[in-house]
Amino acid sequence: PAAPVPAGEKAAALEAIRLDIGDCTRCPLAYAGRHKIVFADGDPNARLMFVGEGPGADEDASGIPFVGKAGQLLNNMIQAMGVKREEVYIANIVKCRPPANRQPEPVEANTCSPFLLRQIDVVQPRVIVALGATAATYLLGVRQSLASLRGSWRDVRGAKAIVTYHPAFLLRDPAKKGEAWKDLQLVMAELGLTGPK
Ligand code: URA
Numbered sequence: 001p002a003a004p005v006p007a008g009e010k011a012a013a014l015e016a017i018r019l020d021i022g023d024c025t026r027c028p029l030a031y032a033g034r035h036k037i038v039f040a041d042g043d044p045n046a047r048l049m050f051v052g053e054g055p056g057a058d059e060d061a062s063g064i065p066f067v068g069k070a071g072q073l074l075n076n077m078i079q080a081m082g083v084k085r086e087e088v089y090i091a092n093i094v095k096c097r098p099p100a101n102r103q104p105e106p107v108e109a110n111t112c113s114p115f116l117l118r119q120i121d122v123v124q125p126r127v128i129v130a131l132g133a134t135a136a137t138y139l140l141g142v143r144q145s146l147a148s149l150r151g152s153w154r155d156v157r158g159a160k161a162i163v164t165y166h167p168a169f170l171l172r173d174p175a176k177k178g179e180a181w182k183d184l185q186l187v188m189a190e191l192g193l194t195g196p197k
Contacts, residue, residue: 001158002121010044013122017115021095027111029096029104036063037095040119046089047191049125049159050074051116053093053134053166054104060097065090066167073167074131077180081188082195089123091116093138109138120157127187128159132166150183153190162186 005013018039024030038055041064050066058068066074078085094104094112104112116139120128130136133146140154140161149163164183165176188194 002124004124005122007045010122014040014044014119017118017122021115024096027094027096027108029094029098029108029112032096032099034096035060038063038065038092038097039095040089040091041065042085042089043087044089044123046087046123047126048083048087048187049089049091049120049123049128050078050131051091051093051128051135051139052131054101055092055095055097056101057097065092069171070166070168073171077167077184079196080181081184082193082197089119089125091119093134103134109134113138117157120159125159127190128156128161129184129187130161130163132169135166136163150179151186153186160190 021037021039024037038059052066055065056068056070058071059065065071074090075085078088093109093116095115096112098104098108128139130139136146136149137143139156140149140163142149146163146165152162154161162183165180170177170180
């Protein structure tokens, strides 16, 4: 794990990463119709972090991760755990929208994800939830079915990481919501969360 960053210095350390990214042209997504670079949202001192795949149309327009339909479901999941969205930290494997919301290409994810790892090293959350296969692949370095990755803790840069279904997948297959909720209950137990008051 990286050296601890004092709580009062995390916001500035994250801002420095954002400045390094600049008006990024390091990968093809810069030329694929991107409007805004979507850095992150939430509390630099969060104990809980969520990592998605990449911005969609709403995120590309607003510059904020998970603000569209999948974001609304993620907000509901966060609320059901008994935390506020402002108390967690939310980011993606890639910071620019892939055209037509396709999965990021390996060169795109591999170019962008070092910035995410730096964000993790600053925030140093206790728990990271990888949302979907792309987050699992690039955060955990494993290429397996999501079903086989669920339910067990892994180490990601000193944080305890767990994999669950992406909210966009859950919107298409609501029958899987119960399984996602089981995953989130493991996270709640780890963080001592008891749900909405
Ligand atoms: N899907 C993602 O993976 N990330 C977002 O920010 C929005 C939708």
